[in-house]
Amino acid sequence: xxxxxxxxxxxxxxxxxxxxxxxxxxxxxxxxxxxxxxxxxxxxxxxxxxxxxxxxxxxxxxxxxxxxxxxxxxxxxxxxxxxxxxxxxxxxxxxxxxxxxxxxxxxxxxxxxxxxxxxxxxxxxxxxxxxxxxxxxxxxxxxxxxxxxxxxxxxxxxxxxxxxxxxxxxxxxxxxxxxxxxxxxxxxxxxxxxxxxxxxxxxxxxxxxxxxxxxxxxxxxxxxxxxxxxxxxxxxxxxxxxxxxxxxxxxxxxxxxxxxxxxxxxxxxxx
Amino acid sequence: xxxxxxxxxxxxxxxxxxxxxxxxxxxxxxxxxxxxxxxxxxxxxxxxxxxxxxxxxxxxxxxxxxxxxxxxxxxxxxxxxxxxxxxxxxxxxxxxxxxxxxxxxxxxxxxxxxxxxxxxxxxxxxxxxxxxxxxxxxxxxxxxxxxxxxxxxxxxxxxxxxxxxxxxxxxxxxxxxxxxxxxxxxxxxxxxxxxxxxxxxxxxxxxxxxxxxxxxxxxxxxxxxxxxxxxxxxxxxxxxxxxxxxxxxxxxxxxxxxxxxxxxxxxxxxxxxxxxxxxxxxxxxxxxxxxxxxxxxxxxxxxxxxxxx
Ligand SMILES: Nc1ncnc2c1ncn2[C@@H]1O[C@H](COP(=O)(O)OP(=O)(O)OP(=O)(O)O)[C@@H](O)[C@H]1O
Ligand SMILES: [Mg+2]
Numbered sequence: 001x002x003x004x005x006x007x008x009x010x011x012x013x014x015x016x017x018x019x020x021x022x023x024x025x026x027x028x029x030x031x032x033x034x035x036x037x038x039x040x041x042x043x044x045x046x047x048x049x050x051x052x053x054x055x056x057x058x059x060x061x062x063x064x065x066x067x068x069x070x071x072x073x074x075x076x077x078x079x080x081x082x083x084x085x086x087x088x089x090x091x092x093x094x095x096x097x098x099x100x101x102x103x104x105x106x107x108x109x110x111x112x113x114x115x116x117x118x119x120x121x122x123x124x125x126x127x128x129x130x131x132x133x134x135x136x137x138x139x140x141x142x143x144x145x146x147x148x149x150x151x152x153x154x155x156x157x158x159x160x161x162x163x164x165x166x167x168x169x170x171x172x173x174x175x176x177x178x179x180x181x182x183x184x185x186x187x188x189x190x191x192x193x194x195x196x197x198x199x200x201x202x203x204x205x206x207x208x209x210x211x212x213x214x215x216x217x218x219x220x221x222x223x224x225x226x227x228x229x230x231x232x233x234x235x236x237x238x239x240x241x242x243x244x245x246x247x248x249x250x251x252x253x254x255x256x257x258x259x260x261x262x263x264x265x266x267x268x269x270x271x
Numbered sequence: 272x273x274x275x276x277x278x279x280x281x282x283x284x285x286x287x288x289x290x291x292x293x294x295x296x297x298x299x300x301x302x303x304x305x306x307x308x309x310x311x312x313x314x315x316x317x318x319x320x321x322x323x324x325x326x327x328x329x330x331x332x333x334x335x336x337x338x339x340x341x342x343x344x345x346x347x348x349x350x351x352x353x354x355x356x357x358x359x360x361x362x363x364x365x366x367x368x369x370x371x372x373x374x375x376x377x378x379x380x381x382x383x384x385x386x387x388x389x390x391x392x393x394x395x396x397x398x399x400x401x402x403x404x405x406x407x408x409x410x411x412x413x414x415x416x417x418x419x420x421x422x423x424x425x426x427x428x429x430x431x432x433x434x435x436x437x438x439x440x441x442x443x444x445x446x447x448x449x450x451x452x453x454x455x456x457x458x459x460x461x462x463x464x465x466x467x468x469x470x471x472x473x474x475x476x477x478x479x480x481x482x483x484x485x486x487x488x489x490x491x492x493x494x495x496x497x498x499x500x501x502x503x504x505x506x507x508x509x510x511x512x513x514x515x516x517x518x519x520x521x522x523x524x525x526x527x528x529x530x531x532x533x534x535x536x537x538x539x540x541x542x543x544x545x546x547x548x549x550x551x552x553x554x555x556x557x558x559x560x561x562x563x564x565x566x567x568x569x570x571x572x573x574x575x576x577x578x579x580x
Contacts (some may be wrong), residue, residue: 024370141390145380148370151361152432155331156384157353203416205371 001228004114007122008220008238010129011181012190014174016216017136019195020208021167025147029079030064031191033086034168035175035184037063039093042109047100053124053176060172063089068164112183112235114224121180128177132170137209143167144205182235189239190216197246200253215245281309281469282356282439284330288339291322291329298494299325303339305490305499307473309439312466314486314502315475318515321493323475324362327444330473331359343440351440355384358438360429362445362475368418374428375413378403381436403435406461423450430458434465441465443474447481459485479547482506483555483563487570508553 022031038056045055063086070081097106105113117125136143146153146163154160171191178187198212223238230237284307291300300322307313315323328334330341332348343351351357358381381403382396392400404413407427412420417428426446433441443462447455455478462472463485473490476482482489482502489505491498491514498505498514548556557563 024367138389141383142388144372145383145390148372148377149366149380151331151333151359151365152380154333155352155357155359156355156436157349199371203371204373205376208371 001115003122004117004224004234005221007117007125007129008114008181008224008234009217010126010133011178012194012216012220012238013213014129014133014136015178015187015190016194016198016212017133017140017209018171018174019191019193019216020198020205020212021136021143021147021195022171022191023195023199028188028192029082030067030168031171031175032188033063033067033082034060034172035187035191036086037089037093038172038175038179038184039090039109040096041093042104043093043096043100043102046102046104047096053128053179056176056179057172059089059093060175061169064168064172108183109179110183110185111233112179112181112186114181114234115228117180125177125180128173132173132177136170139166140205140209182238186235186239189242193239193242193246194219197242197249200246200249216242219245282344282351282471283308283342284440284471284473285342285345286326286330286339287342289326289329289336289341290338291325291334292337293334298337300329300492301495303329303492303496305496307471307488309471310466310469311488312462312472312474312486313488313490314482315473315490315492316477316479316482316514317475317492321514322495323492324444326492327359327361327442327473327475330442331357353384355436356439358433358436358441360433360441360443360446362448366417368425370418371416373414373416374409374420374431375400375404377417377428378431378435381432381434384436399435399437403431406434407431408457423454426450427454427458430461434461438470440471441473443472445475445477447476447478455481479511483547483557487566503555506547506549506555508549511547511549 019031022028038060041055041057041059041062042052043055044050044059045052063082067078067082067085070076070085071078074081097104108116142153142158143163145156146158146160150160153163174191175184175187178190182190194212194216195208197215198208202208202211219241220238223241224234226232226241227234227237286303286305289300289303290298292298303322303326315326317323325334329336330348332341332352341348343356348357378400379392379396382392382399383390386392386396401410404410407430409424409427409431412424417425420428426449430443430446433443446458450458459481462474465472466487474486483506486502488500489498489502490496491505491510493514498510548558550556
């Protein structure tokens with residue numbers, strides 16, 4: 001139980017930090033796409049005896065790069081391409097799963113198994129999460145610049161291609177880490193809702209990161225707690241709590257000033 | 272602000288036979304060639320769709336020229352960009368105005384090139400940001416979220432960012448559209464100061480009348496470079512009618528009701544703050560003879576200093 005709390009909180013923090021970038025960049029669907037696309041990778045990795053996270057990472061990244069490539073070479077819009085690519089990969093994963101005799105539990109992959117997580121997986125998840133968290137936090141200002149104003153980033157000689165790729169790799173790693181905890185269906189909620197909620201509440205980017213993380217960790221801990229006593233899926237409970245917080249923010253944040261941080265120096269005189 | 276440029280040799284920006292064809296097959300620019308050297312304000316003038324923004328994007332490397340090349344100090348633009356030398360103020364900031372950043376956050380982005388990989392601002396960065404915000408007159412609004420500004424104030428934020436970057440080359444794509452006269456004058460004053468510091472400024476504008484007042488050089492374009500050089504040489508009736516075709520309104524005094532009894536004085540009213548007036552044979556007339564003379568003298572002095580360095 002304690003372990004579940006610790007891992008849940010860590011995964012929530014990683015996803016929350018990434019969610020800020022995804023939400024601001026309009027990449028919410030990308031999180032969905034990459035997470036669904038890991039399924040065939042997991043099945044293939046299992047079949048050939050590779051570590052599952054390696055397969056998951058590879059096919060998640062394949063989805064992202066394939067989307068990028070197709071978008072550059074056709075006139076079809078990115079979200080459309082993504083919709084085709086990730087559902088295709090997900091379907092492929094489902095077919096491979098039914099054709100591969102295995103001891104994998106599909107529902108554990110889809111919905112996670114936080115309370116029944118094994119120590120080895122636990123360590124894996126923890127290490128992966130910590131690495132991703134450290135890198136994203138270290139590079140947060142660079143990623144923020146590339147998200148807010150790509151042309152300024154390029155004017156300073158940064159490569160948008162490289163930064164985008166780096167963010168995608170981090171996203172894929174985070175999804176792999178979160179798989180164990182919440183599964184590939186609900187990880188998208190972890191990758192969108194905290195950022196979206198924080199966006200409603202703050203006016204500075206660093207604060208957005210902090211608020212998103214706080215919301216995500218809080219929701220995760222209370223979600224696990226509820227699920228334990230209600231005997232319901234922990235992933236579902238976590239997502240439910242997050243959604244509730246989002247609705248609350250939606251109702252109370254704008255204009256009301258309930259949580260909105262208006263610096264006292266702000267006034268309406270202009271020079 | 273510290274003048275980090277003055278003691279270094281002025282940079283040269285050169286476009287050699289640059290052509291740009293967009294993926295849809297439209298050739299927006301062909302065979303554009305010109306060279307500019309630091310310590311100048313150069314106007315980029317042309318009708319809508321003549322390729323001004325395209326030229327800026329080609330200079331910045333945002334679009335890859337289908338032919339030709341752009342160099343800064345005889346090296347690829349990218350090298351100059353890595354050193355933070357090139358600042359760019361885009362035309363329509365394709366910016367998400369709901370983004371949770373304040374005025375000072377945005378201006379700070381001009382300094383990222385000078386910081387370590389964590390982008391932790393040093394005192395010198397904070398000073399540069401404060402000074403830049405002050406120079407565009409936004410000190411009172413520095414903590415504002417950028418979406419909470421007026422159109423002209425938004426524009427000034429991006430000018431401030433270019434200032435904070437202290438680029439040796441500053442490209443401004445129509446900084447005067449949608450700003451009031453006071454702001455335009457403030458920006459022009461800033462540009463003059465930057466020129467005095469030895470920076471190279473390329474600014475596109477539709478405000479023909481103000482060009483002779485603050486730009487010493489002009490690049491006239493219409494899908495290629497029609498003319499480039501000192502303002503007085505480029506801004507002739509012939510060149511302007513080539514660039515603008517029928518788009519400019521003429522008022523020919525000799526065929527008008529203006530007669531000898533009017534003397535040398537007529538009143539010109541235009542919707543634009545500063546009308547462009549061409550004299551006989553199509554040479555430039557300046558509104559203020561003394562101020563123009565002063566400008567010419569200054570430029571001469573600057574040239575002499577540059578030669579001495
Ligand atoms: N992304 C694009 N794809 C295709 N054609 C483009 C693209 N951007 C611009 N063009 C075309 O290239 C030509 C030059 O456009 P550009 O934006 O450089 O003009 P401009 O001189 O900056 O005009 P304005 O004064 O209106 O700002 C136009 O005919 C325009 O339609
Ligand atoms: Mg333009």
